[in-house]
Amino acid sequence: MAVSRLASSTSTVSKLLLRPLSAPPFSRSFSEAAAGDDQTVLTIETSVPFTGHKIDPPSRSVEATPKELFSFFRDMAVMRRMEIAADSLYKAKLIRGFCHLYDGQEAVAVGMEAAITKRDCIITAYRDHCIFLGRGGKLVEAFSELMGRRTGCSKGKGGSMHFYKKEAGFYGGHGIVGAQVPLGCGLAFAQKYSKDETVTFALYGDGAANQGQLFEALNISALWDLPVILVCENNHYGMGTAEWRASKSPAYYKRGDYVPGLKVDGMDVLAVKQACKFAKEHALKNGPIILEMDTYRYHGHSMSDPGSTYRTRDEISGIRQERDPIERVRKLILTHEIASASELKDIEKEIRKKVDEAIAQAKESPMPDPSEIFSDVYVKGYGTEVFGADRKEVKAVLP
Numbered sequence: 001m002a003v004s005r006l007a008s009s010t011s012t013v014s015k016l017l018l019r020p021l022s023a024p025p026f027s028r029s030f031s032e033a034a035a036g037d038d039q040t041v042l043t044i045e046t047s048v049p050f051t052g053h054k055i056d057p058p059s060r061s062v063e064a065t066p067k068e069l070f071s072f073f074r075d076m077a078v079m080r081r082m083e084i085a086a087d088s089l090y091k092a093k094l095i096r097g098f099c100h101l102y103d104g105q106e107a108v109a110v111g112m113e114a115a116i117t118k119r120d121c122i123i124t125a126y127r128d129h130c131i132f133l134g135r136g137g138k139l140v141e142a143f144s145e146l147m148g149r150r151t152g153c154s155k156g157k158g159g160s161m162h163f164y165k166k167e168a169g170f171y172g173g174h175g176i177v178g179a180q181v182p183l184g185c186g187l188a189f190a191q192k193y194s195k196d197e198t199v200t201f202a203l204y205g206d207g208a209a210n211q212g213q214l215f216e217a218l219n220i221s222a223l224w225d226l227p228v229i230l231v232c233e234n235n236h237y238g239m240g241t242a243e244w245r246a247s248k249s250p251a252y253y254k255r256g257d258y259v260p261g262l263k264v265d266g267m268d269v270l271a272v273k274q275a276c277k278f279a280k281e282h283a284l285k286n287g288p289i290i291l292e293m294d295t296y297r298y299h300g301h302s303m304s305d306p307g308s309t310y311r312t313r314d315e316i317s318g319i320r321q322e323r324d325p326i327e328r329v330r331k332l333i334l335t336h337e338i339a340s341a342s343e344l345k346d347i348e349k350e351i352r353k354k355v356d357e358a359i360a361q362a363k364e365s366p367m368p369d370p371s372e373i374f375s376d377v378y379v380k381g382y383g384t385e386v387f388g389a390d391r392k393e394v395k396a397v398l399p
């Protein structure tokens, strides 16, 4: 398999340019750094240039404050820890059913949020835990949902694949490969109709990129200039299958043909931020654009997949060493002397504790009441109700 192709996008080490002030002195305490000095602006080059399809790509120079870099580190570390903990809970049979983990791909969720607001919408597939956190979801709501508890973000009735946070513009959490993309285009239609000046990011995988409905949705979105950004999270594998076995053309950013696209290093949170900012501006003015995020998942496709039968262990450890999104930001923080290595370790320890506390709290929550089984299936008052087999309203047939 194309190990070299995966590794090739990491060859250039970030080139750092500092402006206008010198880096803050190393002696600053972590809390001072975290409180942040928003005056210092760092200009940092992305790992590799963007590649455009039918569009001039944005600049490689990305602006970020020390505070922002710090929050990127913390947010990605929380996501990573949550997914590692979910792995253990699954193995302990406290999480049942499907469970798809996001570790490795954290820079996509975090970089995207850095470029947009909660009035913009996001919709994704089943690998949704970290997208939920990025939208402001709480760890306890995530673990509760994973363990099917009432305090979960979908009241414990959705599970791993169906996280939602509608009040923060997060529309799930979908299990049918590719089906979230037409829904995302529908959200963008509503945004344009209401003249909201907001956009929708519709996320899908490299496997889903071969789905017919994507092309249908893209056609109508381009015809109507809908403010939708199609984000292909190319982690290079589908379900037990490498992209080269499933896709004749793996250049997903070009798949829109008449729709412009951009290839982005999805392991570089600053590149993701730059690309999403650029894409939002483009979509508001001109309609759809595709962003291909070159990323990687460390876990198997889902918990039933060991993830090592169709790729080598060396490939996985090579990506961890060369392209890990958290390590990239750790290096930036250390180079710019925003915090020390031991301060960052302390943050990680604190995150572990917070995750453990959230799990303990989630375990305390009861399961949903059986009477809730048919509620929240359809929106009330829109002409569709749920009936039991005897055509009586379900409430009447439940104990």
Ligand SMILES: Cc1ncc(C[n+]2csc(CCOP(=O)(O)OP(=O)(O)O)c2C)c(N)n1
Pocket: 127, 175, 176, 177, 204, 205, 206, 207, 208, 209, 235, 237, 238, 239, 301
């Ligand atoms: C319509 C449909 N076909 C098949 C499946 C089974 N399935 C679930 S995930 C998956 C692979 C998708 O891979 P990709 O889009 O690359 O996303 P990733 O899991 O890598 O994030 C398949 C075939 C499904 N859920 N829906």
Ligand SMILES: [Mg+2]
Pocket: 205, 206, 207, 233, 234, 235, 236, 237, 238
């Ligand atoms: Mg994939």
